[in-house]
Amino acid sequence: MNVHFEDATFDYQTLRAMSYATYGGAEPGECLATVENIGEGDFEGWFTEWRRTADRVAETARTALDGRHRETARGAFFRAHNYYRTAEFFLDSDDPRRLPTYERSRETFRSALGLLDTPTQQVEIPYEDTTLPGYWFVPEASDNDGDGTEKSFPTVVCLGGFDSIAEELYFLCGVATALERGYSCLVFDGPGQGAPLRLEGLRARPDWEAVVGPVLDFLEEKSDANETRIALLGASMGGYYAPRAAAGDDRVSACIAFDHCFDLWSASAHGQERIANIVDHAPGAVVNALASFGARFDPGARWQLENSSWVFGTDAAALRRTVREYSLRDVADRITCPTLALAGEDDHLIPLPLVYEFVDAIAGPTTLRVFRTEEGAGEHCQLGNLSLAHGEIYDWLDDRFSGV
Incomplete structure (x- = not known):
């Protein structure tokens, strides 16, 4: 498109x-x-x-x-x-x-x-020796029955990716739609994102179970969050973070990869495996020189080189090792909760074939939705038709959480 x-x-x-x-x-x-x-x-x-x-x-x-x-x-x-x-x-x-x-x-x-x-609460989630900033959305007043008892809601935890900020997730993850359907929502910045990256220099890390764990601890203190119905919704590279966390924490009741992000190295090498193999074995100085040269002529290459250096704290040569750490190949068989994988046939960032490897590797029940060009949703994260994507996501969640 x-x-x-x-x-x-x-x-x-x-x-x-x-x-x-x-x-x-x-x-x-x-x-x-x-x-x-x-x-x-x-x-x-x-x-x-x-x-x-x-x-x-x-x-x-x-x-x-x-x-x-x-x-x-x-x-x-x-x-x-x-x-x-x-x-x-x-x-x-x-x-x-x-x-x-x-x-x-x-x-x-x-x-x-x-x-x-709808009232919104700015929150600070305890994380290691600092806090992660976020926003807590509840669909209605907790004491909505007027009987003095607080109501709890199924909760969607929205995770961003390689270049997102927490505030953007309000739109990208369809918080307004979730609220209309009776879900509470938590959006936040993790390491390598938003305020933690910009204000504290916190780089990205592959073991996002160590990030999501404190987030779920935080939710346990929220009386209006139903701790038996918690879904992780990971957007873009959050499609790696959310399944990674689900593999390591049984408090996650459902997981949505929006889009899928099964293996970063495979995604970057797809369709150019011979070149990737040469780069993989070249001296670091050569890799850095080639990356700098390419960035002079390709805006996308320039941005990816700059953002990778910032988010991961590596140069192009070290990035070869770093991206290999962002793979679900060794943990997908520990994902037992229901999982929804979304993919677009025109995705220019994450190749479509990898989504089939992803769903095959997961141990629990999986649902796959591939969006087509003619639907206007074939691009990465279905940008161009968020209404369609969010309908699929929250219909699926409604079915998973009904009667729970």
Whole structure:
């Protein structure tokens, strides 16, 4: 699905921003008007134009709020958040504009949350010697029966991936849909993501059972979370994190890989195995030189090299070893809870064949849904048709949790 750019990376990030229109996080016209002023592979232009749009929409939100037009303000704050997030996306990790732009994305998101009818709680989840920031959503007042007893809800824990932030998961994971169906939701930033990466320098780690464990401990203290009905919903590389955690913690009642992310090395080498084998055995200095050379001509390669260095804390040579640690091959047979695997036939990041290996390796019951081009959902994480994807996810969860 081509939106505007010839370059796959720029075009996909445009589709990503536009897709959140499903939940009021974008307007297609604003997005298309923004990218119209950005040249192919123009990283500086990308920041400038998206930041300009974000600033303008944020001002619309503030003006509406001053006039007590809450719905207009809420929508504009949500859109401004998404546009600030998109503006920040391609900046180098040490760019002095990155952190202030990220903070604006959080501020506008939180301003929008304050205007929702459903109360939202900002939370800090104890994790090792720090905390992980997140948001706790409950579909209705706990004492909704008026009898003094608190009601608990089946809970969806949303996990991001390689380049997401917790706030984005509100749209990507369909929190509004989950709330309408009676699910409570927890979204948070883990190591290698959002605030922990930007503010504390916490890098990604492959053993996400060590991350999700404290999150589930935190939920045990929430009286409005039903601890017998907890689902992990992992988006993008969260499609690795969620199954990895489910393999190591029997408190997980259901797992959704949205999309699948079975094995990072296999995904990166797919279709170019001979080249991958050569790179795998080349001296580190040669690998780093080749990666730097490729980044000069390929915007996607440039971004992946920069983001990998930031998230994993490695150069291109060391990345060969690092990505091999992100594999479910040795743990999938320990996943016994019901698992839903989503895949797109046009996914340019995670090859479709790997999803079949994934579902075959899982010990518990599995459901596979492959989205087709004609459905407008064939891309990574079904961006382009989130309504269809979220319908599949929450229908499946309804069936799994009914009567439990």
